[in-house]
Amino acid sequence: MSALLQVRGLSRHYGRRIGCEDVSFELHPGELLCIVGESGSGKSTLLNTVAAQLAPSAGSVRYRQRDGEWLELGQLSEADRRRLAREEWGFVTQNPRDGLRLNVSAGANVAERLMALGVRHYGQLRSIARGWLERVEIDPARIDDAPTGFSGGMQQRLQIARTLVTQPRLVFMDEPTAGLDVSVQARILDLLRRLVNELGLAAVMVTHDLAVARLLAARTMVMQHGRVVETGLTDQILDDPQHPYTQLLVSSVLTT
Amino acid sequence: MTPSYNFAFLDEDTKRMLRRALLKAVAIPGYQVPFGSREMPLPYGWGTGGIQVTAALLGPDDVLKVIDQGADDTTNAVNIRRFFARVAGVATTERTVEASLIQTRHRIPETPLREDQILVFQVPEPEPLRTLEPREAETRTLHALGDYGLMHVKLYEDIAQYGHIATSYDYPVLVDGRFLTSPSPIPKFDNPKLDRSPALMLFGAGREKRLYAIPPYTRVESLAFDDHPFEIQQWEHRCELCGSGESYLDEVVVDDRGGRMFVCSDTDYCGRRRTEAQA
Ligand SMILES: Nc1ncnc2c1ncn2[C@@H]1O[C@H](COP(=O)(O)OP(=O)(O)O)[C@@H](O)[C@H]1O
Ligand SMILES: [Mg+2]
Numbered sequence: 001m002s003a004l005l006q007v008r009g010l011s012r013h014y015g016r017r018i019g020c021e022d023v024s025f026e027l028h029p030g031e032l033l034c035i036v037g038e039s040g041s042g043k044s045t046l047l048n049t050v051a052a053q054l055a056p057s058a059g060s061v062r063y064r065q066r067d068g069e070w071l072e073l074g075q076l077s078e079a080d081r082r083r084l085a086r087e088e089w090g091f092v093t094q095n096p097r098d099g100l101r102l103n104v105s106a107g108a109n110v111a112e113r114l115m116a117l118g119v120r121h122y123g124q125l126r127s128i129a130r131g132w133l134e135r136v137e138i139d140p141a142r143i144d145d146a147p148t149g150f151s152g153g154m155q156q157r158l159q160i161a162r163t164l165v166t167q168p169r170l171v172f173m174d175e176p177t178a179g180l181d182v183s184v185q186a187r188i189l190d191l192l193r194r195l196v197n198e199l200g201l202a203a204v205m206v207t208h209d210l211a212v213a214r215l216l217a218a219r220t221m222v223m224q225h226g227r228v229v230e231t232g233l234t235d236q237i238l239d240d241p242q243h244p245y246t247q248l249l250v251s252s253v254l255t256t
Numbered sequence: 257m258t259p260s261y262n263f264a265f266l267d268e269d270t271k272r273m274l275r276r277a278l279l280k281a282v283a284i285p286g287y288q289v290p291f292g293s294r295e296m297p298l299p300y301g302w303g304t305g306g307i308q309v310t311a312a313l314l315g316p317d318d319v320l321k322v323i324d325q326g327a328d329d330t331t332n333a334v335n336i337r338r339f340f341a342r343v344a345g346v347a348t349t350e351r352t353v354e355a356s357l358i359q360t361r362h363r364i365p366e367t368p369l370r371e372d373q374i375l376v377f378q379v380p381e382p383e384p385l386r387t388l389e390p391r392e393a394e395t396r397t398l399h400a401l402g403d404y405g406l407m408h409v410k411l412y413e414d415i416a417q418y419g420h421i422a423t424s425y426d427y428p429v430l431v432d433g434r435f436l437t438s439p440s441p442i443p444k445f446d447n448p449k450l451d452r453s454p455a456l457m458l459f460g461a462g463r464e465k466r467l468y469a470i471p472p473y474t475r476v477e478s479l480a481f482d483d484h485p486f487e488i489q490q491w492e493h494r495c496e497l498c499g500s501g502e503s504y505l506d507e508v509v510v511d512d513r514g515g516r517m518f519v520c521s522d523t524d525y526c527g528r529r530r531t532e533a534q535a
Contacts, residue, residue, distance in 0.1 A: 082401060082403065086403075115409060121481060
């Protein structure tokens with residue numbers, strides 16, 4: 001099957017500091033790829049550069065859109081970039097407060113992307129929003145409540161509903177469960193795993209936690225100092241890590 | 257006319273700058289044009305944007321009408337009318353049909369406007385997306401891309417909270433199928449009068465330093481949902497002074513025992529109807 005995303009020699013520097021350096025990978029439809037590494041290893045920089053939210057210093061990202069045409073992301077206009085973000089992609093931020101619109105109701109948060117796509121039937125927006133709240137295990141009776149009154153875990157589930165409601169083909173997630181209690185994390189990871197399967201999503205997910213990768217991703221990339229040091233099937237990486245840094249990461253997971 | 261001022265208070269260079277901005281605004285209906293807003297001898301919120309637009313347009317032969325909430329005799333309207341009578345020496349009127357230029361806050365006259373009339377609106381907040389998106393750079397991008405889903409978020413919230421679109425004034429419109437625009441805080445009752453109006457409509461926001469235009473006969477559409485269409489206010493009453501069942505009514509307190517009555521907000525329209533009825 002043809003790839004969905006092709007990343008070639010991608011670098012992003014902040015002045016003289018390296019964010020990420022010479023990263024290449026492909027992502028296929030329906031595939032979930034995890035990027036793991038400790039804090040500061042360049043995961044977020046890589047994710048944001050791939051998602052065209054940061055301009056690359058070198059390298060290229062190609063995306064095959066719904067109609068089969070390949071787009072060179074570096075050459076997209078702002079209008080095309082936004083159209084892509086609206087119609088084909090989704091982005092889930094670590095802090096749900098960055099990804100939600102806090103001054104409007106949960107229902108409006110879920111419905112916003114649909115309205116951006118031109119859905120103009122209130123009743124239909126309501127019923128889709130209710131359905132999605134249910135799907136992410138939020139009581140649909142809370143559809144008109146402000147997300148500010150939700151717990152952190154609920155806010156994150158709401159952000160997931162808001163992102164997935166338009167059935168994007170490709171979702172970027174930056175540590176969507178970091179900062180949450182372990183039990184809350186487990187529930188969200190479970191939910192993500194289910195939705196990814198049901199919707200056949202392709203996703204790139206950043207995490208500093210190898211256990212998250214083990215649960216969700218068939219394939220994992222390990223980053224250190226902005227570079228990819230090891231990449232392969234998640235099980236293989238966990239069972240037989242090759243790079244010393246990966247060995248260190250794996251042993252720290254297994255001992256906790 | 258007080259001789260120590262230039263005609264209509266502003267110097268000619270400033271008026272030229274304003275007219276250039278106005279021409280641009282007319283050329284791109286609904287697009288907010290930045291302009292170099294001047295200090296005026298009254299505070300923001302009192303119509304400094306509208307006054308600058310009026311000053312740039314007035315000629316010696318113009319007949320000026322000024323209304324505030326539909327009335328010619330409120331403090332704001334009286335002051336602005338007197339101001340221009342003093343600094344431009346122009347004729348003023350309270351009659352809509354006699355005016356060549358009408359500056360307004362919060363209403364469009366009930367009497368239909370003509371091609372040879374200009375309506376100047378005072379605008380406190382020109383950006384309809386501002387309450388939802390505080391970042392100016394972002395709202396500019398949204399306009400550039402015609403990306404207006406956000407405005408429907410606000411209407412959605414209205415229905416979710418009140419069961420209907422509760423926004424009753426400053427109701428957002430799409431001008432010429434392209435730019436999302438604030439009609440200024442007029443009641444939504446007046447929105448249909450914006451659509452394909454024969455008169456030129458100009459909007460000035462002094463504090464925000466923006467002006468924009470709805471040229472004559474431009475299509476102006478009030479946003480809505482398919483299953484919650486745009487509707488204007490309706491009253492069970494008629495005006496208790498002139499009997500009109502078609503005008504925008506204000507509820508006014510008439511005594512200290514809580515007595516109230518409904519009367520036309522447009523004082524010229526109401527007065528004329530009463531005079532005609534007596535004749
Ligand atoms: N906006 C920025 N300006 C300067 N340096 C940055 C910026 N963002 C990240 N960095 C640097 O880039 C490197 C990678 O950071 P980041 O991508 O946030 O890593 P991670 O997400 O793995 O924690 C770090 O050295 C970090 O300090
Ligand atoms: Mg990060």
